[in-house]
Amino acid sequence: MKQVVLNLKDGDLTVEEVPIPTIKGSGVLVRNHYSVISAGTESGVVDLADKSLIGKARARPDLAMKVINKAKQDGPISAFQQAMGRLEKREPLGYSSAGTVISVSEDIKDIKPGDRVACAGAGYANHADVVFVPRNLCAKVPENVDFKNACFTTVGSIAMQGVRNADVKIGENIVVIGLGLIGLITLQILKASGCRVFGVDLDESKVNLARELGADLSYSRNSPNLEERIKQFSRGIGADSTIITAATRSNDPVDFAGKITRERGKVVIVGLVGMDIPREEYYNKELEMRISRSYGPGRYDRNYEEYGQDYPAPYVRWTENRNMQAFLDLISMKKISMEPIITHEYEIEQAPEAYNIIKERKPYLGLVLKYDTDKRIEDxxxxxxxxxxxxxxxxxxxxxxxxxxxxxxxxxxxxxxxxxxxxxxxxxxxxxxxxxxxxxxxxxxxxxxxxxxxxxxxxxxxxxxxxxxxxxxxxxxxxxxxxxxxxxxxxxxxxxxxxxxxxxxxxxxxxxxxxxxxxxxxxxxxxx
CATH class of the missing domain: 3.40.50.720 (NAD(P)-binding Rossmann-like Domain)
Incomplete structure (x- = not known):
């Protein structure tokens, strides 16, 4: 089968012929139809791989410190060999896909071969013809939802978890800072939740698209009197919650969120942004800051993700899997549309060309890879x-x-x-x-x-x-x-x-x- 892999040593990205994976523990084998290239997570990995050894150390000082500690313990030669061995390992890419189940482990009774599912998880929902996915990282796709829309489920669940952390109520005024892929999904979820939404971004084209997708108002971050516009939008109260879905090292999103959010409101961080919090602004307003973690409860818990131990719904209503189901339901009910967000579609063989769009900083939003599901796959x-x-x-x-x-x-x-x-x-x-x-x-x-x-x-x-x-x-x-x-x-x-x-x-x-x-x-x- 074909799979997209990244050489961590030199940044070389290729499509390789590899054997299909086997079922390991409780899970399913899925024949992918579509997968999404993440503009944030994956581009970060690709950018890091492109750097020199010194550049990698500067970008990831935490990993460099591990090598230094290893050298102190086992000697510099052993540490260097281990570090180079890690870099020589080729990394699978991708964490959001959708396809048809071709095989299941014996313990799974609610999914069968032929079912249509959305898949999640780095190391599982890869850009590959066939993937193995643990049970709690896949969700059934409703009949009226196609694979191209369903493959965004993981990304959509990240947006969903951000909205849940904002704990929004009907009629609340919510500002979304950052109108990229996750931001545009976030505003649609907010509209489906009965909120009034104000979008902010540096890119005018994304500002305009936000209006097309249902934002009540949206403006460029550089627009004059932006704070006053938001104040008027919220009828003088200020934003009940501000959700930051931007990706920047700048501290501006956090600074700006403090200025526009009402007293005792919430600021929810979904994207990777500067976190030098202006204490006076946040203290005087008694703002609550929440950092949203990935797709929801269960994330990074091996017992949940790998071993299939679900959390009881009465105690943890919205796990990552139930967030996935909820996102698919919203697409099924026509509350969310991914079609306007999909800007590029490539066959898996063209994956290097697709990633070049990210490397060269060309305009894009939703990048999807398509798979030939009619061809025979050798094991x-x-x-x-x-x-x-x-x-x-x-x-x-x-x-x-x-x-x-x-x-x-x-x-x-x-x-x-x-x-x-x-x-x-x-x-x-x-x-x-x-x-x-x-x-x-x-x-x-x-x-x-x-x-x-x-x-x-x-x-x-x-x-x-x-x-x-x-x-x-x-x-x-x-x-x-x-x-x-x-x-x-x-x-x-x-x-x-x-x-x-x-x-x-x-x-x-x-x-x-x-x-x-x-x-x-x-x-x-x-x-x-």
Missing amino acids: KVILKSPGPVSAISESFSPVLGVIGAGIFATSILLPNLSKIKGVKLKGLSAASGLSCESVAKKYGFEYCTSDYHKILSDPEINCVSIVTRNSLHASLVIEALKNKKNVLVEKPLALNEEELNAIIEAKKENGGFIMVGFNRRYSELGVK
Whole structure:
């Protein structure tokens, strides 16, 4: 399948062929139809990757400090190698998409293959033909909502959470500062909530679009007498709440919000802006400042996002998933329209061209990628043509398949295996398609796949190395033996006596060698 990836070291953005992901835990596999390029989050990552090492350190002093602390603890060489290893990793992009479910984990009963869903989450709802998404990060799409509109659900949920933090009431006067993608969605949600909305932005074209989308009034930040206009708009009271959806290092949005918001009103920060709060203004008015966190409660909670543990609705009414549902409902009821906001549409193969619009600071709002859902997607990627095998001995020529591409595999096992003459690295399997392709290409495997059965059923492979989670070792060893493979498995061989006995029986029935990697066997302390 195709996936958009970013090289963090040099900023090179490409569309790669990688294996499809597998279902990991409680979640669904989704065939994407559309995905959204985020002007804020993704452009920040791309800009950082484009910088030199010094530029990266200046832009992210927190990460630079981690390297310094690592150098103090383990030495400069180790710290440098770890930092460069992190930069050499290719990063998937995207966090808001929509598509059709093609497979679900056994525990999910309310979603089935063929359902239409909107997907959320960095590392999950990527710009890729197929994505794996945990249950709580996907929401069903109403029948009358198309995929192009639905793919904005994650971005829309960010706007939704900002409005919820403002705790708006019918008839209130709300000012929205920053009329980009999230700002324009925010004003539509506010209008659907029965509020009067005043929009502010530096860009006249966005100011005009805000009026088309329902803003009662909207003006440029540079308009004369802007404070007075807002005062008149609010009938002399001032804004009940000001929602800041701008993206700027300037402190002006926070300063201006303090001036236009009424006493005991609320200022809600959704965008990334300067936060040098003018204390006197905020103190004298007793303003309440709230910082809105992403798409809602549940965000950054692994138990909620990855393990599917929902919060009870009577106690947490609007989780991130329920925010996603609410946004889709508003589109379904024609309260929100994304069509006027979509300025560019590209096929996934044209993703680098789409990102150039962001890099070159060209005018844009909604950037979407479209996917060819009719083409067949292979679950195995061929990286190079098969080559001859050089025998280690006259009687045996090892052809190796590896299952697992985690830290131990990439830092210890594969670097050493790749140096052994006569060992042919044939196939690599890992759950993540992108990391599988990256590791396989680095160490010269002929192909990579997210389906380990492809490794076990390959007739040329006669040796399998298993470097997965401990709980999978025994079952994979047994499957490998049944497929007439010799096995090198990392410790432990089994987790209990029952698994061990099953391995012994499989060995008796099928033959083959079993070797267990006890990594400290030849260490100085181990020898003593």
